[in-house]
Amino acid sequence: MSSTLPKDLIRPEVESLPTYNAGLALDRFKDIYGIDCLAKLDSNESPLGPSPRAILAMQNAAKGVGRYPDAANMALRQQVAKATSSTADHIIFGNGSEDLIGALFRTVIRPNDKVVTICPSFGLHEFGAMMFGATVTKVPFNDDWSFPIKGLCAALKDKPRVLIFSSPSNPAGPVISQDEFRQVIAATDPSTLICFDEAYVEFIEPDKQFDAMALLQNSGRPWIVLRTFSKAYGLAGVRIGYGIASDAKMITALMKTRNPFGVNALAASAASEAMADHAHLAKVVKQATVERERIAAALTAKGFTCAPSQANFVFFDTGAPADVLAEKLRTKGVLIKAWLEAPYKTWARVTMGSPAENDIFLNAL
Ligand SMILES: Cc1ncc(COP(=O)(O)O)c(C=O)c1O
Secondary structure: OOOOOOOOOOOHHHHOOOOOOOOOOHHHHHHHHOOOOOEEOOOOOOOOOOOHHHHHHHHHHHOOOOOOOOOOOHHHHHHHHHHHOOOHHHEEEEOOHHHHHHHHHHHHOOOOOEEEEEEOOOHHHHHHHHOOOOEEEEEEOOOOOOOOHHHHHHHHOOOOOEEEEEOOOOOOOOOOOHHHHHHHHHHOOOOOEEEEEOOOHHHOOHHHOOOHHHHHHOOOOOEEEEEEOOOOOOOHHHOOEEEEEOOHHHHHHHHHHOOOOOOOHHHHHHHHHHHHOHHHHHHHHHHHHHHHHHHHHHHHHOOOEEOOOOOOEEEEEOOOOHHHHHHHHHOOOEEOEEOOOOOOOOEEEEEOOOHHHHHHHHHHO
16 A cells, blocks of 8 residues: 655654664564473563462552543552652653653753663653654663763763763662762753653662662752563553652642653552552562572673673663664564664573563573
8 A cells, every 4th residue: 555644744753763672572572483481581570470469469550540540640659759758749650661761751852952862771751752853862881781870971071951870780780889879960951851750660679779769858959760560560561660759849740741641550559459458569579589699690601791780670782783683583483672772782681471481592592
């Protein structure tokens, strides 16, 4: 069929964006490769799934889905407020934290604005901003995979509209230290919004954890911290995440740019129960942290270089174009994520699945 689209209908910023490098769903995998996926290790999902309490909550909530959910997500916001010593007017929920990243850029970015992030980075931190005409400066990690504090501080001199990065970093895995984070905050101009993405915060070893929100709160800078239920809480399929911001005014603005009913009733009920099930979370974190040590050691023994991970995945240099290796692994029923961002195109990210799935990956490799 020939295209009926006028030549200039799609904004050039959108047309030039790459397609999001999403993981492959299990049913699509079977359609394409004709075999069952034996180890789905491409999207940093939890092999233990959600808390059984969250599943029960969704079953109960299913009876009420004839009604719209609470667009304000007030019960959830109050629950998070209690757990984080914040207040509901500083908290927002979204259809996954990626929904909030989108809302954030829609809210603050004007064409030609500057945004600073790190490299390699979670794709939406870069492309979400480019979508609105921003110029994104990506500061590469140091060679030893420590956070590039010097480079970030230098880039922040340009007073970008937004500084956005995750710690632990996706896809690399390292975590910023308290002292480093202090330096970055101090180098940030008060006109720059700091977006600190804590999608993998639950997996950080106790001796590397610190209260980032407390540091931000005392900084006098505008900030937002993002968290998700897709990773440690095992709820990727229902799409729910949240943000806590320095200003209630920021939350009011994000509520306008977010999809009003983006948080569906099943997701809301599941998140509430998942947050309350500390035992399930502890089990997930224990397994992922034990496995990341084991798999990193096994990869190192096979001669691969690994970045030090504090998340539920390991980033490693395959020594050749990673997409070729990832494709070969797919034919053996193993899904990992080949990184497509220069200069990391020989690197791949493998999620910590169950011990059995991780063994299948190692054997296939
Ligand atoms: C760093 C980071 N932030 C945000 C997200 C988005 O998570 P979700 O939209 O599932 O909450 C991801 C997902 O992979 C991520 O890795």
